[in-house]
Amino acid sequence: MPATPAWPPKSAPRLFVDLPLSDGVRVPLDGPQAHYLARVMRVAPGDAVILCDNRTGEWLASVVETGKRDVVLSVERQLRHREAVPDFWLCPALLKKDRFDMVLEKATELGVAAIHPVVTRRCVADKLNPDRARTIVTEAAEQCARTALPEVHEPVKLDTLLCDWPGDRLLFFADEEGGEPAAEAFAFAKFPERGEGLHKAALLVGPEGGFDDGEREAIRAIPQARPISLGPRILRGETAALAGTTLWMGLAGDWASD
Numbered sequence: 001m002p003a004t005p006a007w008p009p010k011s012a013p014r015l016f017v018d019l020p021l022s023d024g025v026r027v028p029l030d031g032p033q034a035h036y037l038a039r040v041m042r043v044a045p046g047d048a049v050i051l052c053d054n055r056t057g058e059w060l061a062s063v064v065e066t067g068k069r070d071v072v073l074s075v076e077r078q079l080r081h082r083e084a085v086p087d088f089w090l091c092p093a094l095l096k097k098d099r100f101d102m103v104l105e106k107a108t109e110l111g112v113a114a115i116h117p118v119v120t121r122r123c124v125a126d127k128l129n130p131d132r133a134r135t136i137v138t139e140a141a142e143q144c145a146r147t148a149l150p151e152v153h154e155p156v157k158l159d160t161l162l163c164d165w166p167g168d169r170l171l172f173f174a175d176e177e178g179g180e181p182a183a184e185a186f187a188f189a190k191f192p193e194r195g196e197g198l199h200k201a202a203l204l205v206g207p208e209g210g211f212d213d214g215e216r217e218a219i220r221a222i223p224q225a226r227p228i229s230l231g232p233r234i235l236r237g238e239t240a241a242l243a244g245t246t247l248w249m250g251l252a253g254d255w256a257s258d
């Protein structure tokens with residue numbers, strides 16, 4: 001006898017929508033989301049679609065009708081609650097567009113809670129298109145089955161970031177000129193009660209040309225800053241951001257056992 005197929009199927013499209021979801025809610029979609037469902041995925045009435053609202057979690061919905069420019073869905077039941085995300089911020093200096101896009105996408109997949117882009121003296125880029133950034137993280141979250149979107153903040157100058165830095169958050173500063181080996185610093189950060197009692201963490205990474213001496217000094221001057229090394233090679237900014245995030249998730253984030 002053939003096995004009963006899993007429902008919803010693993011291939012069901014996943015979308016974040018901008019309204020609170022609950023049992024029985026009708027969700028009218030238009031624009032790119034309707035185009036994606038109707039033209040790319042070719043959904044038909046009765047087909048399953050998985051919806052997330054970034055508030056309550058993930059829901060199973062079914063297609064009610066499809067038109068030329070819109071699709072209407074009806075929410076059936078909740079599949080998962082919104083996940084708890086490790087309280088880890090990535091603070092990457094802005095990079096050239098393609099490279100920064102990669103940081104946004106991969107940092108979302110790796111599980112960061114927030115991305116705070118930073119503008120430093122040697123940044124080649126100094127702007128970020130907020131709509132484009134939001135689209136990149138949303139599509140990455142849909143693809144990797146996150147139920148919580150990372151916050152993407154407006155770029156801020158390094159001075160402002162440091163001046164406003166919260167007292168209860170460690171600032172791991174990726175310094176290619178040397179620091180504590182990242183693996184040691186992160187493993188220790190998992191047990192704040194044994195050390196400094198700071199539970200929250202962030203990783204600051206420089207741009208293509210690195211930080212200048214004045215910036216390095218200003219970062220080191222804030223009491224929450226911990227210079228770390230990501231090994232003996234000089235990594236590109238995007239590699240350093242993603243390697244550091246990966247290591248933190250493995251040692252102190254939600255990839256690690258308690």
Ligand code: SAM
Binds near residue numbers: 207209229231232
């Ligand atoms: N200043 C460098 C130069 O031009 O030779 C390059 C900077 S690197 C491309 C960009 C950023 O990645 C650095 O500012 C630093 O934050 C981080 N980074 C790269 N390699 C690193 C390493 N081995 N350890 C710690 N951080 C590193």
